[in-house]
Amino acid sequence: MDNIAGKKPALTWAVHLSVGLLVLLWVIPTLGLLVSSFRSGDQIVSSGWWRALFTQEQQMSPMRIEGEEVQKDGVFVIEGRLFATASTVSAWGTSSREPAAYAPGETADLGDGQTLTVQADGAFVFSSSATTEGTRLPRVFTTAATPPEFTTNNYNTVLFSPMAGQSIFQAFMNTATVAIPATIIPILVAAFAAYALAWMEFPGRALLIAAIVGLLVVPLQLALIPLLQIHNAIGIGKGYLGIWLAHTGFGLPLAIYLLRNYMVGLPRDIIENAKVDGATDFQIFTKIILPLSFPALASFAIFQFLWTWNDLLVALVFLGTSNDQQVLTGNIVNLMGSRGGDWEILSASAFVSIAVPLLVFFSMQRFLVRGLLAGSVK
Template sequence: MDNIAGKKAGLTWAIHISVVVLVALWLFPTLGLFVSSFRTADQISGSGWWAALSTQERQLPAARLAGDEVIIDGRYVISGELFPNTSALVSAWGISAREPEANVPGDTVALEGEVRLLIDEEGRFVLSGPDSFEGQRLPRVFSTAAAPPEFTLANYERVLFTGTADAGVGNALLNTATVAIPATVIPILIAAFAAYALAWMDFPGRALLVALVVALLVVPLQLALIPLLQLHNTIGIGKGYIGTWLAHTGFGMPLAIYLLRNYMVGLPRDIIESAKVDGATDFQVFTKIVLPLSFPALAAFAIFQFLWTWNDLLVALVFLGTDDRTLVLTGRLVNLMGSRGGDWEILATSAFVSIAVPLVVFFTMQRYLVRGLLAGSVK
């Protein structure tokens, strides 16, 4: 009696908890990447993304005093700002690396030879002494500052609208779209015709072709890369977008045909037979009946194929090369990791840009995903 249809399973709570955990494991890193893409380099290096809205205490780089010298009341005075390009507020300071927090803002510290140094909370300093400082090496100041939350769009401006020499990925983004969109559309167009033929047209060897399609699903992609590149060079298309489109089409075709064929087989036979009785040709049945009804399966495969081609690195490197003019987004990110490993704000922004488009595609078409994947599973 425990398996009566309609009765909830005893472990429903475990399923719900598992779903929540999986969603959290996916959501938190994505949210962290999104938040980090708007933070400055100092903020990222000083705290994690979860502390982005709080004030951060951090050790600022040592700054050597500098400025123009003036005479005030018989004393030589140099004034200025320690950190003119930051809004951080100084919470402690010192003139020795061993005691970087020896003083608080507003303290006047006596140095050698009746020299006095005053630093306020905003990092403004006043250095005064009885003798001229010309030719002398002014002291360095070590400070700890409280930095308020800071967000900027400069990361995206730098990533999207600057050249590749300055960490720009705009050209790589266009290259990736140039590869991914045709490499998604072409196999769908071809596989839809093939799937209809395998599902609703009678011809010798149909079952053998279906078995061949299933067998091709397990062929490793890496096994065919070099022979396929040699074939492209032989027929004259070499390295370029056409060869990349054809490669992605060939690698994606077995899954597309298998998925679409299973869905089309499950369509009501009466509708198709009625259309043929009314005189419709196979092409008319395919374009006016089968294709519109197969949209969930088409969308499901489009999601998989687009995500695969958008995130691909291996096929793009083999068939496009590593030239900056044709380098795709994943290849550009690899170069950024190697040459700009310390620019975390640039890496975070570039990485989020690379996943933003697939996220939009997935959430736009995800309602068709389950319907397309379950096609043909129940008769």
């Protein structure tokens, strides 16, 4: 909107800053998880994810020297490296009181004929006049700069090696098995009903529309036990068929409502001309209404897909917990309970689960917005 009078530069800046701040607030949580999912477990617990993006100089946790002892010219020598990563030591020490007593390359005299040298790249040489076998080796305190380092190991782990009996990949497949049919099946059922409610005259139509608007807000919590009873009674039990039917039922009010609102807005002329030309309702529906309603169909499909993919409650109730039925959301809730501290696993699993909805979201945002507006503003 450019019609605000007296647009002061200061105000414009304030707007830019506020929006920037808002966006930051809304993006940072997700970013945190994304960054964490590319760090190893050790990295995640040793520093906050926001430090992972930059080379960071920090005091490392003390490390005890370890390695093969070799006898050379009468002294016992252990050589090795302190870090597995490409860190650069800027100072080091051998006691917690003076963790930065020496510069890299300097040699520390530890007494008892023991000396220690630490190089900038973390390589150390420890020598002792007597064998150190069976004794405790000295600890090294270092201050080191570590460049950002990322790994895709977490994803390999969660996708392909089963945890608690189930791999995330399997759960991913299960979720897809739930979500795709549960998205496609209600569309056609709803489209026919929406057409009848939008363009056919019959007694009780207004009442039906009102009923559907009412059902739109009925909490599905009420449906759980009675439906489970029905499913058990007719032999479906807990399984995919049951959850497809349940999602279809729960998705229908929104589908009918959205599609009816859209179809009512289609030009009356086209439909009446077709009728005059002798088209039946069935032909009008399949040849005219359905193709014209594509945007509304697409927006409902996106809603339903996001909803079924992200759902936890319906899956908990209507699906079993066995390996071939547990969905992503259920799996992650279990992980949060049993391995709540293993952020490398949790973050990668969570990202696998939100990757597909995010992809759908960014590629089809237009339809999503249109659907939202049709459903709410009217």
